[in-house]
Amino acid sequence: MQRIMIISDTHRKLGNLMSALSKEGDIDMLIHLGDFEGDEEAIEGMADCPVYFVPGNCDFGSRLPREQELDIAGRKVLITHGHNYYVSLDLATIKKEGIARGFDIVMFGHTHRPVIDIGDEITLINPGSLSFPRQSGFICTYIIMEIDDNNEVHYTLKEEAELNMSGL
Numbered sequence: 509m510q511r512i513m514i515i516s517d518t519h520r521k522l523g524n525l526m527s528a529l530s531k532e533g534d535i536d537m538l539i540h541l542g543d544f545e546g547d548e549e550a551i552e553g554m555a556d557c558p559v560y561f562v563p564g565n566c567d568f569g570s571r572l573p574r575e576q577e578l579d580i581a582g583r584k585v586l587i588t589h590g591h592n593y594y595v596s597l598d599l600a601t602i603k604k605e606g607i608a609r610g611f612d613i614v615m616f617g618h619t620h621r622p623v624i625d626i627g628d629e630i631t632l633i634n635p636g637s638l639s640f641p642r643q644s645g646f647i648c649t650y651i652i653m654e655i656d657d658n659n660e661v662h663y664t665l666k667e668e669a670e671l672n673m674s675g676l
Contacts, residue, residue, distance in 0.1 A: 510581065510655040513555075516541035516589075516617025517637035519566065522550060524638045524648050528668065529554055532652065537580075541617035541635065542567060542589030564589035564617060581655040583612040590616030590634070599625070599632055606630045613661075622649045624663045633663065 513535045518525055529535070538555040542564025552559045560578065563570035575588035586606055593602035595618050606614040607629050615633045621643040622636035636649035643649075647667045654662045 509657065510537075511535045512537040512539060512580065512653040512655075514539045514541070514615060514633060514635045514651040514653060515638050516635050517543040517564065517620050517639060518545075518547065518551075519543055519637075519639050520545045520547055521639035522547060522554065524668075525551065526554055528638065528650055528666070531668070535652075539578075539587055539615060541587060541615055543617065548572075560587060562587050562589055565591045577611075580613070580653075581659055581661060583661070584610060585613040585615065586611045587615045590618040595619055595634075599623070603627075603630060603632060606632070622651070622665050624651065624665060626663075631661075636665075 513532060535557050537557055538559045540561045542562050543566045544551060545566055548561055560576060561572055562575055563572045575586060578585040590602060593605060595602055595616055602614055602616060613631045617634060619634060620637035620641055623632055623634035625632040633651060635651040638648050638650055641648050650666050652664045652666060
């Protein structure tokens with residue numbers, strides 16, 4: 509089984525990420541969907557696996573590509589922060605773009621609100637924020653994506669009350 513941690517919007521508050529990594533144990537990949545604010549090296553040092561980053565609207569001066577295409581378990585995956593697709597208004601633009609470009613999965617951040625939207629044409633994933641959540645209850649979140657032995661994908665939204673907004 510392959511396990512991938514999907515995070516976003518840490519905004520230089522890495523205590524909650526450290527706690528989440530400790531709780532999850534071994535992961536095969538970490539995907540950060542932006543607003544890491546220069547903490548790439550620190551995050552790579554915390555994760556004992558490959559790490560993929562895309563910059564967010566608060567990652568000023570980042571030389572990383574605005575989005576990346578990944579192949580995960582034979583699925584075409586787009587990772588992007590989402591602000592260029594107006595995700596704060598609705599998900600129509602990013603969904604339409606993902607379908608038009610032939611993606612199976614689009615992962616994005618920016619809204620600080622989690623989304624797991626598994627559709628017939630495309631799956632949209634937003635892990636929320638590990639530092640500054642904005643959904644009801646204001647609980648810090650991330651997503652674990654698991655690919656089982658039958659190559660089926662499962663998503664689990666992790667809501668951790670202990671991962672509070674202080675972020676250490």
